[in-house]
Amino acid sequence: MSTLVSNRRSRPHADTDPATNWAEHGLCVRKARDFHASEVRALVICEACPVRLRCLSEALREEGLAAPSYRSEIRGGLTAFERAVLSGWKRPTAPTGGRASGDMDKAEELLRTGTLTDLEVADATGVSRQTVGKLRRALGLSSPVDLRGATPQERIAQRTRPGQDGHLLWTGDESTAIGGRRVKGVRLAFEVGYGRLPEGSVKRTCDVYPCVAWQHLTDRPMREALAAATPPAPAVPAPVEYLYELWDANWDDGPLGNYELRRHPITKKTNLRISFTYMGKASYVDRQRIEAEGEIYHRRLRRLLYLAPPELPARPEPASLQTLRQAMAAAHPDRGGTDAAFMTAHAAYQQARRRAGA
Structure with a gap:
């Protein structure tokens, strides 16, 4: 059997030696979501990473001669199997013939010790993991505690680091091997935190990736109950802003001076423009100028527009x-x-x- 791998990881987004900062320059730090999306994307990101060789060196040092199943998926631009072969690991030779490939007698012997998981037995004997599982059930043996992660609580402690504001950040691959099965970090944290298996998908209530704090996780029944108990928030209309104009109501009917205040709704603001509607038609003004001077003359409309409501001029006294x-x-x-x-x-x-x- 090969030496078990410790949980310290060379990936820049995982726990690293605080005395060094090489990991901070890894591309997988800035592209964590793409890195975990697929093995193909991860390999592409690693290919252009400036610290790829350092990351690979740390991975080979930490993993030793461990089998591929003990290693994380992509580190230093190589898959778990490629790193295992590069380290000198050799797959156990499986004898031909018989009902199944691999050393079934050796597999049964290792299973009866009660100390190895199905993955460990499969790596040691060349028998497939599915066949090892069937053999375990046929012998009436229960799965032992996963020596690589111990209890689920210990595995979570090994694969996480604390974040700000109560977040607990999962490090490395999204899933981990425990109890002879692979499980995603969010599902494992849900099981440990709530003491039950989740129903449906597990989702975060926070927007921090990859947080696995169990208080921030929900399964389908929890989301349905929350939606039923939370009434929809009343729609609050957005406040309307206006540009203003002094309008002379008597401009075409006698002496000038009978002013009214007209409002033109603002529809959008950018750094350079204020868009508004004038008698149902879209128009705009220079935002920087009108905010600096408080008013602006619109040449196309031939109107003087104000940012704030101006005072109405006093009406002239009517002649007798x-x-x-x-x-x-x-x-x-x-x-x-x-x-x-x-x-x-x-x-x-x-x-x-x-x-x-x-």
């Missing part, structure tokens, strides 16, 4: 009908006035009469 009548009479051509002056005075007089209801 008598004063307007006198001004109209004085502007008459028979009294020395002009036709244009008389028409202007007459229009002002008629407008005042309409407003007064005369």
Whole structure:
């Protein structure tokens, strides 16, 4: 049997010697999610990693002559099997013939010792792990405690490191071998934390990858119960912002100065522009300028727009009908006035009469 591998790992995203910082330069630190997505992606990332050779050297030193099943999947750009062969490990030769390949007698002998897992027996005898499992059940033997990870609690302690704000970060491969089976870190942490097997997929309630704190994990029934107990939040309309304009209500009907305040909804803000709608049509203004000056003249719309509501100018005092009548009479051509002056005075007089209801 080969020497069991310790849990210290050379991967940059796993526990490393605090006195060195080479691991911080590994590409798998910045691309952890892609690294764990598939073996192909991991190999591509390792190929361009500046510390690949250092990572491989540390992996070979730590793993020794261990069989592939004792090693993590991709380290230093090589698979577990490739590193095992590079270290000098040789697969046990399996005799030909018989009902199954491998040394079945040796497998039975090792199983009866009660100290080796199915993977360990398979590596030592050349018998497939599935056949070893069938043989164990036929002999009526139970699975021993996994010597490589001891209890599930100890395995979690070996494969995790504390994070900030109560997070517990899983290191290395997403799954681990324990009790003769491979299980994902999130499922193992769920089983230990809640004391039961999860139903359905296990998901994180936090957005920290790869956190396996059991308080942050849920299975399908827990998510369904939470959804049923949590009423939907009421929809809160987003606050509407506006650009403002002073509008003269009398611009086409008599003297100017009867101002109203108009609002134009803002639809979007960027670093350079403020987009808004003007009478149902989209437009925009220079954001930096209007925020610096508080107002801006829109050339296409020919309007002066404000960032904040401006004060309404005071309305001019209406002239009395008598004063307007006198001004109209004085502007008459028979009294020395002009036709244009008389028409202007007459229009002002008629407008005042309409407003007064005369």
